Amino acid sequence: MAQPQAKIDALAERVAGLAVCGSGWLGAARRDAASRLAAMGLPTKRDEYWRYTDPGSLTRPDALHAAQFDTTDEAPAFDGIDRLRLVFVDGVFDPAQSDDPTLAGVEITALTAAETTDIHWARDLYGALEARGQTPVQRPLASLNTAYATEGLLIRATGRAAKPVDLIYLRKSETSDAMLHHCIKVEAGAELTVLENGPGAARLTKVMEVDVAEGGRFHHVRVQGRDPERRAATHLFARVGANALFKSFTLTANGRMTRNDAVIELAGHDGVAHIAGAAMGDGDFHHDDTVFMTHAAERCESRQVFKKVLKSGAVGVFQGKILVKPGAQKTDGYQISQSLLLDGASQFLAKPELEIYADDVKCSHGSTSGAIDEVALFYLQSRGVPRRVAQSLLVLAFLAEAIAEIDDETIAEDIRSRLEGWLARHEG
């Protein structure tokens, strides 16, 4: 289908000066992505899929300035957790700041070193899930990333990983425009936890492709940088095999513009895929969770749990779909998106969708938007709980269902303390 000239022009401007790098399998995968992208052009706010989020700042040729932000008032995310730390600074892997990437049960290779070695599993994965995720909805920013990202990691779990792998995204520049592309393969019966934290860049365009083979287990917890002016467009593509488990949770507190796409396919029977998020915005904040969950096999379970706390004009968006393909009988799908509006100036826009082509399925979805419960607030106060504490308690209660999606209690506690910190900083 021919695309409007504006989209093609926008693409030409965006990639001017960028090159599709590399030879070998990786170069080929990038060139494939570049041709997919050329056929699509870049998204504009006239696209249905960008109806609630103006992609302008994410697609423009350069990153908008994002002032440095001091986050030393709280410990970095996952600080107390024993993990393997892999550090990127403005989108460039920094081995000097990172731990030695040797971990029992896990193989880790930098994308920059990948093209010269034939890593067969990565060759089958890089760009593959992204390409698959282009139908029925086009995701040009993901193809842009596959074609032009030169940094990222290839992580393969062959057994039970000895500890979580934490990808730390530091930002030093106020204008950095970074692209990261990670591929993660969890082999049959293996288990891996991947953590991500930090802003990454003034503008971060990121793709993570995750393939969980039969009986594999993958946990993902992400804390996006709380720099108020940072921007991010991220895609999480996942294929979940038979009897496999995929769980992802994202905390977004602050950020001028965040678009988090998740495209998950339950490809084998009895798979489980849960994706959850808690987003906190005060003022100039736009946060968009867009999820496409496909049930392509029998007896799979999916959950989407997204909660947003918005104040002073912050905007939250949720577009979530459950697609049940023919033959995906005994599907159990659940989706909830809720926002807590702390004042009248904030906005929540939600578009939940179900599309079902099997007759023996259980799918439910709900979306709500509301203010803090004044009666509950008074009840707590009448027991001696100060209004501020009571409000914080009620906000955390509102978020509890999303946080409950984190299986590791230590990590969940870290997330909770971050939420409490945010609430304390954004009182009144």
Next chain:
Amino acid sequence: MLEIKNLHVKLEEEDKVILRGVDLSIGAGEVHAIMGPNGSGKSTLSYVLAGREGYAVTGGSATLDGADLMAMEPENRAAAGLFLAFQYPVEIPGVGNMTFLRTAVNAQRKTRGEPELSAGDFLKVVREKAKTLKIDADMLKRPVNVGFSGGEKKRNEILQMAMLEPRMCILDETDSGLDVDAMKLVSEGVNALRSEGRSFLVITHYQRLLDHIKPDVVHIMAAGRIIKTGGPDLALEVENNGYADLLAEAQ
């Protein structure tokens, strides 16, 4: 202990006057009951004393041990020793009952400048008090009042009262929605808390609660005022004859 003088209250949002000069004085260790027909202002009185929003005090005063209640935030009234057992206890999904109780107990201690209870000490006390109210471990774990039966909610109110050890307890139609056995259990819980330094204001429609919680003084409230005050016999009189005679007599 509680001194209410000529208290006038209207709804904040509309020009509807609800309390038209309430006078009430409750001494330390006394149990007072307020009875009255629907719409007489009984529940409003309890809400205004506890500090619920939506009411405007247009005249008069209410003090607890001389401190002006109306000038205090609800949480400070609680820390000063006031407790309202709600007619309709509020469900709070996502907040565990135990967390709620501990937060409340420690918040009050903090406000009063007392050290917080340790998790262990708190657990010991709460288990003991819960047991006498037949509140099991599961009810303590569940979110506050969520999925509780009417009786369980009222028992949970009394548990909060037992944990917070207030000096001035207001019970707003604590008997509503209770069967005979539950009423007995709740009343026993209340009676166990009766002491020289603790006063009660029991708001009820029916005399039967007062068979269990024996009041020292009974007030009849109508049209936003206390129209008659007497001993326990007054409750019996209402039970037998209704309010009509008392209302006529007052006019």
